[in-house]
Amino acid sequence: MRIQRKEMGGEMLFGVDIGGSHIRVGRVVAERVVQRTEKAVGKSPDTVAQQIASALAELGASGTVHLGIGCAGRICPQTGKVLFSPNLGWRDVDLAAEVERATQKTGLQLLVTMENDVNAAVWGEFRCGAGKGKRNIAAVFVGTGIGGGLVIEGKLVRGASGGGAEVGHAPFAAGGARCVCGRRGCFEAYAGGWAVEAHYEKMTGKRLKASEIWTRRREDPSAAKVWRQAIEALAHLLLTLSAIVDVEMVVLGGGIVERCEGLADEVASAYRDLVGDGWRAADVAIAKLTRDATLVGAALLAL
The missing domain is CATH 3.30.420.40 (ATPase, nucleotide binding domain)
Known part of the structure; x- marks a missing residue:
């Protein structure tokens, strides 16, 4: 299975769910969450980025990390920027860049992908849920x-x-x-x-x-x-x-x-x-x- 091969090769896979009131981060192995953490979401992009960095450290992230972030709001398909998130009060936010800055001193090789939270959920159900x-x-x-x-x-x-x-x-x-x-x-x-x-x-x-x-x-x-x-x-x-x-x-x-x-x-x-x-x-x-x-x-x- 592809995720298992990534993990065996020294690369790790994490997902992030940013809602209007919470932020959840989980490590994914073999298409299921094996570790997770959750807390109240910060208001500013830099605070949320720091929360993600802290969660990755808490969950033992190391080496090359593939990080998928599902965020409430409209995400630009070309740039990955959060164009508008009414629940968070954000406009034109490059959250991926903020997360990369927040993890600069951790030694992680971070590969970030941004997606709308519901689109991410649909993809999860399609790949390994009810729609498999x-x-x-x-x-x-x-x-x-x-x-x-x-x-x-x-x-x-x-x-x-x-x-x-x-x-x-x-x-x-x-x-x-x-x-x-x-x-x-x-x-x-x-x-x-x-x-x-x-x-x-x-x-x-x-x-x-x-x-x-x-x-x-x-x-x-x-x-x-x-x-x-x-x-x-x-x-x-x-x-x-x-x-x-x-x-x-x-x-x-x-x-x-x-x-x-x-x-x-x-x-x-x-x-x-x-x-x-x-x-x-x-x-x-x-x-x-x-x-x-x-x-x-x-x-x-x-x-």
């Missing part, structure tokens, strides 16, 4: 927001400026609910975790987590209505993906899918009801790598 063995998959990750990714004919789709497969911000309802991106009617504005919570609070005056609203849906009409709306939006999102790219499989993942037992099945059922006669429904599978998807995918992209 397929050539064409889409992935939809439902957490606080909605992220997505595409692998077509075995290649990751990034788009011209790093914004490929931002499915959460495709239109669902023209002139509909306001999204955090500034537009109206996005899928995320109906089915993202923040949206489920906001719609429920508007109806009841109560602020609950999306997973709590899910568990109340059997006896709480407001909870049921909010989640019916979210499931309808997600089913239409899967239908849109199927119509445009005709994938073999759609992988559903993210914190909301993991915490809301049965949600993926209900979305899959609603999607199949929409497909109609004469059309092929894509297989729908739950992500297998869960929280390690970005770490593994980013690491594999660094090879």
Whole structure:
């Protein structure tokens, strides 16, 4: 296996997952995370770079290190710069260069690859998760927001400026609910975790987590209505993906899918009801790598 050969040759493989609130670093061997560390993410690029350098030292990095960094936001496919990361408040940040500076005195030979965090997660699921063995998959990750990714004919789709497969911000309802991106009617504005919570609070005056609203849906009409709306939006999102790219499989993942037992099945059922006669429904599978998807995918992209 390729990763094992790299390790046997004295080279090491690491993945980094930078989200809005956390940073996770893991050593990857044979397509799985064998060591990991996690902490609250710093605010400035140089602080995050120092955190990565510290984590590499903690995990025993030495010699030649292939480092894949999955970062929330738009990543330029040509330069690897973070063009815009709203969660981190970054614009035009060369994080790879910052990490190289932070590790200058460590003796590491660092080879850094930058990628959007969701793209990295999709690649992980494609290579060694739910999509293994397929050539064409889409992935939809439902957490606080909605992220997505595409692998077509075995290649990751990034788009011209790093914004490929931002499915959460495709239109669902023209002139509909306001999204955090500034537009109206996005899928995320109906089915993202923040949206489920906001719609429920508007109806009841109560602020609950999306997973709590899910568990109340059997006896709480407001909870049921909010989640019916979210499931309808997600089913239409899967239908849109199927119509445009005709994938073999759609992988559903993210914190909301993991915490809301049965949600993926209900979305899959609603999607199949929409497909109609004469059309092929894509297989729908739950992500297998869960929280390690970005770490593994980013690491594999660094090879």
